[in-house]
Amino acid sequence: MMIHRFSFEWLGRIEYMEAFRYQEELKCLRAAGKISDTLLxxxxxxxxTLGARGDPSSFPLDRANLENEGVAFHMVDRGGDVTYHGPGQIVGYPIMDLRPRGLDIRGYVGDLEExxxxxxxxxxxxxxxSPGYPGVWVDQEKIAAIGIRVDKNGITSHGFALNIDCDLKYFSLIVPCGIRGKGVTSIEKIMDSGIGIDEVSGALIASFGNVFHAEPNLSIAAKSSAGFMGLDT
Incomplete structure (x- = not known):
């Protein structure tokens, strides 16, 4: 089985649109073969954020009031409905070429879930x-949301959001992912104890490599965040 190479970058806490613009830059570079697959x-x-085909009724909040409270809102070009991002939630944006892997969208989403x-x-x-509901669940509560886009060149953007110790009240103000009657949870809520974002990030990177049969570029990894552990796959 072919082992691919991938790079990853830890961007810290970054405004949504700044990260979106960076994804667009990387997509062009990946399509041109100038960079390897990259996990942000x-x-x-x-x-x-509300996805391109999202239901506005899932977001019953006044945008002006949100802005006054320092909460941003963006319409975005990914799949999926409305979701929340914030401190204590780790977001992953893989910029990947699916064509060499022979992956379709459903298979790719399944791999991200894995x-x-x-x-x-x-x-x-x-x-x-949970059949029919993309993402990862613990019992009847969602712990990770997935919303992606794959362009005409087979290059991915957007990705997943895993709740570590974020403030879950922000989810209660919307209909998360447009799914009614189900809850949202986090690692902290389940374990009743704190886990550092570096520890979770290291585990994500290792799992990403295992699932996608890829090895991280350790020189770039070290430059991005020397504190991450769990890089051995």
Missing amino acids: LLEHPHTY VIIRTLKKFGIRGGR
Whole structure:
């Protein structure tokens, strides 16, 4: 089986649109073969996003009031409905060429779910899938959302958001992912104890490499965040 190479970058806490513009730059470079597949890991400040085919009724909030409270809102070109991003949630944006891997969109989403399921397992949490609802669940509560875009060149953008110790009240103000009657949870809520974002990030990187049969570029990894652990796959 072919082993691919991938790079990753830790961007820290970054505004949503700044990260979006960076994804667009990397997509062009990946399509031109100038960079390898890349996994961006980051946090966003308080932000709501609504996908291209999302239902506006899932977002019953006044945007002007949100802005006054320092909460951003963006309409975005990914799949999926409305979701929340904020401190204490790790976001992953893979910029990948799916064509050499022979992956279609459904297979890619399934692989992203598997990355998160394996990551949670490292912390003793049993994550799973819910038929018809993309993302990763613990019982009837979603712990990770997935919303992606694949362009005409087969290059991916957007990705996943895993709740570590974020303030879950922001989800209660919307209909997360347009799914009614289900809850949202986090690693901290399940474990009743704190886990550092570096520890979760390291586990994500290792799981990403395992699922996608890829090895991280350790020189870039070290430059991005020397504190990440778990890079051995």
